[in-house]
Amino acid sequence: MEKMIDAHIHLDQYKEEAIKEIIENSPFLEALISVSFHLESCKKNLRLSKKYDKVKPAFGFHPEQPLPNENEIEKLVGWMNEHKDEMAAVGEVGLPYYFRSEQKVASYEIGRYLELLELFIKLAREWEKPIVLHAVYDDAPIACDLLEKHSIEKAHFHWFKGDSKTIERMISNGYFISVTPDVIYEYEIQQLVKAYPLERIMIETDGPWPFEGPFKGKMTHPAMMAESVKEMAKIKKIPVNDVFSQLLKNTKTFYYILNGVQ
Template sequence: MVNLIDAHVHLDLYKDDELEQLMTMTNQVESIISVSFHLDSCKKNLLLAEKFEKVKPAFGFHPEQALPPGQELEELFNWIKENQDKMVAIGEVGLPFYLRTGKNVVNFSLERYLEVLEQFILLSKQLDKPIVLHAVYDDAPIACTLLEKHSVTKAHFHWFKGDYKTLERMKNNGYFVSVTPDIVYEKEIQDLVRCYPLEQIMVETDGPWAFEGPFKGTLTNPTMMKESIKVISQIKKLTEPEVLEQIYRNTKDFYGL
């Protein structure tokens, strides 16, 4: 019986008592890919990886926030290069869809974010590491174009949401997607899984993000992925062990675990 792998979580954002509780719930979890928000987040994830063998860190800059000055970004890129052997991927990086489409957004410029994403894509190619992307809806085809421009194929679009034309493009390029526990109650995510190859799907929690439905009021934790596996198996008309085995292999191979 293979174990689960959480393909995307923000361990550094859990409170200390929550993290302690979380780590007691990982008996059936082989690895946890903990992605980063910024340099301090990268450093904390590295410390967590040194403390917990299951934690596999990814280093990057989350796009749903203001970009730091160029000097700080340069420091982040240099730190990542210095610690490349301690990470499994570049991430989380991407484009600020929710930031720029939210209320009270004025004079937002996407150009600088595109430059930074392209820098991260080039870094992933230089270091030969997978890249974890936050690129949803209209941002997804933009990210695809940048990946294609630099012939980067080892890309993971986490918690993906977008149109079928983009999904087809991603599928043909060999990109991976991961789904959160909201697949249990969100038709949009169920439809995505229905049309995407199982061989290119992973599961994640994106904790500590909280979920609705049967998970309302529950600390987001890796055991929730069992419910995701159950729904995926129903959609794909396969047994749960078959789906778990395939998704485990997808994630392990993608991240070189």
């Protein structure tokens, strides 16, 4: 199997035996960008990165959960600042699209989610780190506004979904996206791949999130990305080996990974 990098995985959410299997029995896997959910998640991802060279940790606060209080934010940011030299990126951060659609976010809280996202964007700029974004549909243009406001160029929209106008804006700004295994069976994602320049695409699993189609009932594993690449090659009408090569190059360049070592 060709070399690959999983550009977005929650490795800390897997059981220890699964983590060991993924890392030690995947010779095709050059690196994993393991994003964090909150402070304890950050700490575990840092421990995993010290145990396994392939793990490149990103630190942040996932937006699809209740907001942290001021003390929790202060502790998280302080810890991130202390460990900024050990992080591959700020992430996963963004806006709570699904949490909001499930009516789990009060209207008065929306502004606080925006403030927290802007704080992380400012930190990414200050620390000169890439930023990993959870911003889909109506939230994506808002994220773009903040990125443009703070002149952020190294932005990675993971598992992106949005309208054509936003896609054009993101392409124009040079932002990256990453594609999950649902490109095999989701028309919306297939159309996104068709529209987006290959030079600005990465691949991911977002594991342990489960998938449907040929992956139904299976543990999400980075090996699944090979099927994503084959589908992308069909969509782009480019030789599959060329797609593997370009995706690897894209991710290494974006995350400053050299020969599997950050």
